[in-house]
Amino acid sequence: MVIQYKCPDCGADMVFDSKTARLHCDSCGHSEVIEDYEAEDFQPFEQHFHTSAFEGGEARQYQCNSCGAILLTDKDTTATTCSFCGSPVVLGDRLAGVLAPSKVIPFAISRKEAEAAFKKWCHHGMFMPRGFKQADRIKKLTGMYVPFWLYDVQGHGEAFAHCTCIHTYDEGDVTVTKTSHFNVYRKVDARYSNIPADASEKMPDSLMDRLEPFDYSNMKEFNIPYLAGFISEKYNYTDKEMFPRIQQRVTDYMKDYILSSIAGYSSVHILNCDCNIGQRSAEYVLFPVWMVYYDYDHSEYTFAMNGQTGKIAGRPPLSKAKVIGSAAVVTLALFIICRIITVLMGGPVL
Amino acid sequence: MTAYIKYIHKYIFILLLVALPCLVCYSTADAETVVKDDAGIISDSKEDELQNLCDKIFKEYNTSVYIWTTPYISGSMDFGYEMEQFVSAQQDTDVIILMIGMYPGDRIYEIQGYGVAKDMLTDRRCGKILDCMHSYMTDGQYYAAVEKFCNMAYTYMGRPPKLDSMLFSPIVQFILCLLAGIVSVALAAHNSGMRITVNSYTYLNKNNSRVIGRFDRYTHTTVTRTPKPKTQSGSSRGGGGGSSHSSGGGRSF
Numbered sequence: 001m002v003i004q005y006k007c008p009d010c011g012a013d014m015v016f017d018s019k020t021a022r023l024h025c026d027s028c029g030h031s032e033v034i035e036d037y038e039a040e041d042f043q044p045f046e047q048h049f050h051t052s053a054f055e056g057g058e059a060r061q062y063q064c065n066s067c068g069a070i071l072l073t074d075k076d077t078t079a080t081t082c083s084f085c086g087s088p089v090v091l092g093d094r095l096a097g098v099l100a101p102s103k104v105i106p107f108a109i110s111r112k113e114a115e116a117a118f119k120k121w122c123h124h125g126m127f128m129p130r131g132f133k134q135a136d137r138i139k140k141l142t143g144m145y146v147p148f149w150l151y152d153v154q155g156h157g158e159a160f161a162h163c164t165c166i167h168t169y170d171e172g173d174v175t176v177t178k179t180s181h182f183n184v185y186r187k188v189d190a191r192y193s194n195i196p197a198d199a200s201e202k203m204p205d206s207l208m209d210r211l212e213p214f215d216y217s218n219m220k221e222f223n224i225p226y227l228a229g230f231i232s233e234k235y236n237y238t239d240k241e242m243f244p245r246i247q248q249r250v251t252d253y254m255k256d257y258i259l260s261s262i263a264g265y266s267s268v269h270i271l272n273c274d275c276n277i278g279q280r281s282a283e284y285v286l287f288p289v290w291m292v293y294y295d296y297d298h299s300e301y302t303f304a305m306n307g308q309t310g311k312i313a314g315r316p317p318l319s320k321a322k323v324i325g326s327a328a329v330v331t332l333a334l335f336i337i338c339r340i341i342t343v344l345m346g347g348p349v350l
Numbered sequence: 351m352t353a354y355i356k357y358i359h360k361y362i363f364i365l366l367l368v369a370l371p372c373l374v375c376y377s378t379a380d381a382e383t384v385v386k387d388d389a390g391i392i393s394d395s396k397e398d399e400l401q402n403l404c405d406k407i408f409k410e411y412n413t414s415v416y417i418w419t420t421p422y423i424s425g426s427m428d429f430g431y432e433m434e435q436f437v438s439a440q441q442d443t444d445v446i447i448l449m450i451g452m453y454p455g456d457r458i459y460e461i462q463g464y465g466v467a468k469d470m471l472t473d474r475r476c477g478k479i480l481d482c483m484h485s486y487m488t489d490g491q492y493y494a495a496v497e498k499f500c501n502m503a504y505t506y507m508g509r510p511p512k513l514d515s516m517l518f519s520p521i522v523q524f525i526l527c528l529l530a531g532i533v534s535v536a537l538a539a540h541n542s543g544m545r546i547t548v549n550s551y552t553y554l555n556k557n558n559s560r561v562i563g564r565f566d567r568y569t570h571t572t573v574t575r576t577p578k579p580k581t582q583s584g585s586s587r588g589g590g591g592g593s594s595h596s597s598g599g600g601r602s603f
Contacts, residue, residue: 125542125543126538126542127538127539127542128542158563163566170578171575173577173578174575174576174577174578175575175576175577175578176573176574176575177573177574177575177576178571178572178573179571179572179573179574180568180570180571181568181569181570181571181572182566182567182568182569183565183566183567183569184564184565184566184567185563185564185565186561186563186564187561187562187563187564188559188560188561188562189558189559189560189562190554190555190558190559191554191555191558191559192553192554192555193553193555194553195553206544209546210544210545210546210547212546212547212548212552213547213548213552252550253550253551253553253554256549256550256551257550257551257554257559261561261564303543311547312543313543313544314543314544315542315543315544316542316543318539318542323535323536323539326535326538327531327532327535327536328531329531330527330530330531330534330535331524331527331528331530331531331532332527334527334530334531335523335524335527338523338526338527339520339523342513342518342523345510345512345513345518346509346510346513347509347510347513347518348508348509350520
């Protein structure tokens with residue numbers, strides 16, 4: 001089922017506009033409020049839909065409503081653009097039933113803003129080579145809704161620790177150190193809400209984790225028009241499959257939480273810590289990500305930008321000269337500061 | 351008669367004690383320093399050079415330097431007391447004294463600081479200078495030893511004692527800064543574009559999180575007693591803190 005939103009005024013394709021958070025027609029400027037498109041309201045638009053003709057293997061074929069061309073899509077794709085006419089298409093059958101996201105964070109950063117933000121980021125990159133900093137070799141900039149599981153988890157943890165309080169004082173010609181030893185126990189209940197975990201196998205976890213945090217106050221109930229004009233994929237891993245990753249993450253969080261509850265000691269040595277993490281709920285959501293593909297020095301670099309906050313993640317190339325130069329400058333600056341302090345305390349310049 | 355001979359060096363010392371202030375008063379008129387080599391262990395030409403070194407300290411830090419070598423002082427005498435008596439006879443309040451006693455079989459050398467010099471040439475610093483002079487003294491290189499004293503005294507007078515820590519050494523500071531520079535830049539380069547901006551508390555639901563069980567049981571206390579580090583060491587004697595002057599404690603050689 002191919003879904004395309006046509007402008008009621010001029011018939012051109014409408015896309016989601018991050019500025020107004022509405023469906024927008026670039027041809028005539030007409031815009032529509034997305035919240036008006038409730039699930040039952042899709043019916044009037046189905047007159048514009050064409051159902052898929054046939055499918056085979058993992059790839060699946062659809063037909064574009066605008067030009068009639070065959071769309072060959074990846075098995076995970078839920079929204080894309082027609083490679084012939086460029087019309088935005090949403091594959092509705094891949095967003096139904098268990099594949100239907102419950103919520104979505106709409107794009108708040110437009111393509112132009114994303115490009116400008118990336119250029120600015122490159123420009124401010126301290127260790128990037130000069131050629132890379134010009135940011136004039138952006139090969140591709142793709143707006144993607146990436147599938148995430150949003151977990152609500154409950155953790156129970158208990159820990160035993162050996163703690164000490166150290167008190168030092170002078171007694172004549174002797175320095176006395178009194179160390180009081182304590183056996184400490186803590187049992188905690190902790191709830192963690194809305195922990196995201198990227199459920200797409202194509203997206204590197206190392207990049208997606210670094211796009212956090214997302215602002216959940218702008219999270220909306222999922223509605224298909226939000227995907228118009230962007231690429232979207234369905235999840236590859238279920239919430240159960242992704243949960244071990246969340247367990248590991250929350251275990252680390254809980255250790256910090258337990259540790260923060262042990263205060264007032266000179267030293268804390270955790271002897272044993274046991275955490276049980278249980279899943280309360282998991283929501284299937286789509287988060288906005290701009291993927292930037294950049295060519296530099298015969299290599300392709302991939303960056304991800306949070307489509308809501310503009311935070312960029314990715315490993316840029318490093319200029320050895322700049323790294324060494326920066327280390328030298330930091331060393332020199334610190335040395336000068338040290339010598340100034342020394343001189344202020346009455347010491348010699350060198 | 352035997353007893354008279356036995357204590358003759360003490361009598362001569364007392365005579366010198368009376369005579370030296372006169373000499374000092376005369377000398378302070380132009381240089382505020384005295385190099386008096388009664389033991390004859392430094393050549394005349396070298397004495398002038400030492401005088402110049404002492405003058406340098408006086409001009410820079412307004413502190414007089416007295417260097418006195420004598421064949422009559424031995425370690426068995428109350429060395430510190432004799433020196434204090436000597437200093438109390440001076441008009442100067444800011445004084446550094448190096449006294450070398452060359453009594454056969456009982457040779458000793460000592461440094462004391464008074465006034466400003468007491469603050470700058472602390473017991474520890476005096477001890478350090480004495481230690482540095484020791485090898486020269488035992489080898490009979492007295493001029494080199496006294497020259498070492500002058501140079502170290504000059505350095506110490508221009509640097510507060512709190513800066514004696516290794517952390518204030520330019521070389522140590524540079525090495526630490528270099529390490530800090532390399533580590534900080536390496537970390538910054540490694541985290542470039544890969545910074546994690548969430549922490550353990552970003553997703554914590556504080557309203558539904560709490561400590562539900564706890565105890566803090568005291569088990570026992572251990573006590574360790576560490577002697578405070580002392581400035582004096584080896585064959586030092588006399589001197590000490592809490593007095594009107596600083597002192598290295600004296601050294602035999």
